[in-house]
Amino acid sequence: MSDNNITAVNNDKIPLEISRLYKKYSPKANYAVEDISFRCGKGLIMGILGPNGAGKSTILKCLTGMIPISEGEIKICGFSIKDQPVAAKRNFSFVTDNHAVFVKMTGLQYLAFMADVYGVPTVERAERIKELDKAFQLGDSVKNLISSYSHGMKQKICMMGSLMHSPQLWIMDEPMLGLDPRTQGAVIAFMKRYVADGKTILFSSHNLDVVQRICDRAVIINKGRIVEDIIIADFMRDNPQGLQKYYVADEE
Amino acid sequence: MLWVLLRKQIAERLSVFRRDKSRLDISGNILSLLLTGAVIAVVVVVFARFIDMYCAIRINNALDVPARQFELLTFIYSALFVFGVFSGIKAINFAIFESEDQKLLITLPIAPSTIFYSKLIILYAKQVIVFLMTILPINLTFAVVAAQSAYYIVMTVAMCLLFPLITLAFSSIFCFPVFYLKRFVQSKYALLLVLVTAATGLVFWGYSSILDFMKTMLTTGELRFFFKESVMRTIIEGTKYLYPSNVMAGLLLKRDIATNILLVTLTTAVASAAGFLVVNLLFNKANHARTSANKKFLYTSVPDIRKKHIMIALVAKEFKLVFRTPSYAFQYFSVAAVMPLMVYFCMGIGSDLLETLVFSKNNFELAIFVVLLFGTLTNTFCATNISREGPAFYAMKTMPIPYEQIIGAKIIFCSIVAFASTLASGLVVLLSGYINFGDFAFLFFVAMALAEAQICFATRKDLNRPTFSTDEDCEITESNSTISTIIIVGLTLTAALGGLALFFSLYNGSLNGQNSALLTIAFVGLSAIAICGGAVAYLLTGLKKRFYEMTEGD
Known part of the structure; x- marks a missing residue:
């Protein structure tokens, strides 16, 4: 292969x-x-x-x-x-211990980026983001720049990004x-x-x-x-x- | 407590000697020294000639050398004063609002004024060094040309110590208003980017205008026609109001010594008192405003989450990273946007100079030199292609993206910027009538080949030895050896290709009058292809191994 x-x-x-x-x-x-x-x-x-x-x-x-x-x-x-x-x-996907994430993207842009990386079809994305948001509860913050996130929020967005492709x-x-x-x-x-x-x-x-x-x-x-x-x-x-x-x- | 804070700062400054020796930016420091030396040398030569010319100006046919010397020194000290206050504001703002230790210091039981003054003392020491490098060459040149006494030399040393004090006192008054202004402007990021780009263009326009003026004055000897009587009357009147520079100039030239000493002392005392007052009123408030700053940038537009090709996603990521980091955006996008303007100004001055000095029109070769020079300066940004990603670069390694695509996206992103700025610069030269379309096509080809070479070389060099920032935003704020190497190599190649092209054309032109374009095209074209090929080979050799072997702390 x-x-x-x-x-x-x-x-x-x-x-x-x-x-x-x-x-x-x-x-x-x-x-x-x-x-x-x-x-x-x-x-x-x-x-x-x-x-x-x-x-x-x-x-x-x-x-x-x-x-x-x-x-x-x-x-x-x-x-x-x-x-x-x-x-x-x-x-697989990996969540590092140091929030290795692109801080100049908004949360949503980061999730879209990760979806692009793993080839997640467009039709599945909105539903997936909704599902992950429900689990991790970032709420409206997902529209903010990641650089403005707290420690915990960065951890959440890293996890959400890593789960975009299940x-x-x-x-x-x-x-x-x-x-x-x-x-x-x-x-x-x-x-x-x-x-x-x-x-x-x-x-x-x-x-x-x-x-x-x-x-x-x-x-x-x-x-x-x-x-x-x-x-x-x-x-x-x-x-x-x-x-x-x-x-x-x-x-x- | 002040001493404790001072000791902390001194220890931090000295920590540079404890760093890993291989991480020291030796080439960068040497380059800085050389550039500083070159700038000082140019200033000294031009200034020496200017003093002679200016002091020989007659008003109503009467020569008044002491008056001209006073005016000259007053204007120079005014410029230095403005420079000192601005650089002081910048340094103070960085030290108390942007340095990482401030977050910790304000939580400690230390009076705000103690923190401020501990930083100010170190800044004073730094400013003394800066003024030693600016005041000393100017004053000593003046002393030699205008045959000044030992008193003048003693006062020069005193000025080097006094000037930083006065300028910092003024800076401490203005640093807080500037802080609030900066915060306001920063909240309007797009506007700020446009403003900074415009300001960069404006500064360069001002700089080139001064150069153009000096060139005209010095090559045609029209200095005295510029400084006609009405202009001189305005200058004489103006010096009366240029306070405190006129006091300094008076002190240096032994004019009303007692009064001037009193005025300088009073100025320093009043400015320091005002600075103290402002600090005590605003220091904590400003720091709290900074730490509690709402860094949220809510984007009202819905981001596009449709599926994109991985390369588009990666290039878009690169763009966002640069665009949303103000310092990166200014360093790269602003400089790239202003590059055509820089090329235009330099072509104007350079073309005139060549025609006046060597009676030769070599616009094609000059255009190669100028476009390559500014292209090199713009593309130096690529020396942080890997480093600016921070630890997220390691996370990229865990994603299912081939290394060729990760590196390729960076090359494509930089190539797009290089393409746009090179094309615009070439078009400016073409449309200004300096070159014809054939020359433009060749110029564009060579400049792009060199740009690609620089991008590939810089990216691989950075991959070999990345410098990740420990900053929360992973922002690279300091120069490093990779950046210095890229500048040195870029400038050397520019000098070799552009300089030799100019040399060929001048040599051939004066020797037998033949058109040297063919020789230039052969030499520059083949060299550019070879350099580009070499850089691509350097990038690709062992790239996979290096990419996968790179670990933190490398």
Whole structure:
């Protein structure tokens, strides 16, 4: 399949497969992440947890094609991010932790731009924007320049933009950062509805409560390696103190 | 507390030496030094000649050198005073309203006047350096040509210290009204863009008029005819009202020393007191107005959300990014819009000069030189093609857009601007009768080839080493080594192609009277194709690898 094929959306394959991922930032540097392997099935919410500097963001950057991988393979809906980056990227969208958004556009222009990027048909756009606005409640602010938005509003418009094409895999780096409790609730509700439609969500977070509440699975990263890959429901049954144990253990 | 704030500012200024050495803009600093040196040299040479001519002017056949010297210094100090007050207002406004630290400082338990004066002291030091570079060359030239005493030299040094003080005192009175005026005008963005474009054109027109006047005066020696008696009477009358410049000029020339010292002291004291009063009244108010500014720009028109081709969407994104960032819009769109005007003025002066000095009509070669020169200055903006996107550039990498399209959209956007400004400039030269249609077609071809070369080279250079702003709006406000390199390379190529074309035509023309156009066309045309080809190859070599490997902190 051509890498630039605009219709390269694959609903049948596994949303995310990472095998033996290694990444170092320069030839002489140590590995930032090493031997990372996991798969993420459909209809799941999966969390990536770990202390600061553990390698969470590096993994997310590798799998979204922001940075090249040193060794290993990442496949998104069957497309290799290394060999078929454009086709792979049609199947996911990424919300960064630093509101990487075009601040000189209005919210609406940004959404239209993202729709153009992902080839969303004109007939679907208005309805989609309405739907997302209902979920994220930007209201009339969507007509304002993004540069005038607050931290939380920027986060909302980033999420809305990333959802314009209803990606198979929705990836987020610290999605709850800066959101007020009400918006967090709305985002969580949206996430649950989203996976109910067979889509997949992968996000990194320090908010253990959110991870425990909504994730089906979580991989715990420390010092660039996977420490554990857990099913949240099973884990919570066996560990009443919750995910906090990984952070306490790290501090000790 | 004042000392604490001063120490903070000094530490910030010195932090430049702690930066990554490879990030230092060495070429840019050298270029700035060279340009400053060149400007000072030109001013000194022209001014020295002007002093001689002006002081030799007779009124009613009577020579009065001291009076002419007084008038000359008064007018020069008036110009410096206006420059000092304006640059002071700009610097103060930036320091207290636009600098990022102000947001934090106003939340700390520090008196507003302390914050203001701590910044003013640093600004004073900066202004002293600026005035050392302006007053010293002018005053020393005057001292040498007009044979002044040691007293004059001592007073010159005193002026370098005193002048920044007086101008900053005046600036602090006007900085708040200017702040409010600026806020009002900024709320009318489209109007502001038109005004700034018009002002840029006007400034350039004024500058070229002065150059044209000087050229006429110096080449024809008609200076004395311009400064006829009625004009001189107006000048003499005018100097009486040019306060405080006439006091300064008087001090320098040993006129009424005691009275003038008293007047200067009084002026400084009154202006400082007024400045203090204004600061205490308006500082907090203005800062609160700034921080609570409603930055919402509600667009009443419904944006077009119909599906567009990805390239159109990307080019439109580039346009919005530039258009909606005032500094970018002025740097790029205003300069591109004014370029034909600049070309027109320079062609007028250059063509006359060539005809007068070398008795030769070389408008075709001159047009190549001038259009390439201004094209280079306009297209230098492309040196931030990647950087101005900020962290959003990394987000672009996660989108399903091939790297060729992301980079290609940037090239297309810049090419559209270059096409419009080059075409308009070429048409101006054609319609003004300097060149014929064939020359115009060639000029357009060469200028576009060079513009494309500059755009490709600048974009790749920026991709190799982007400088992302940490500012909330991701705005690039400082020059960097990529920008300096693009200017240096652009000017060098302009000098090589345009300058050599001129040289060929002058050399051949004087040697055997042959039409040199063919040689120029062969040399310039082939060189332009080669340069453009080289730049495109530079852009494309390893582009994919670089695009995907580029990471934050690179």
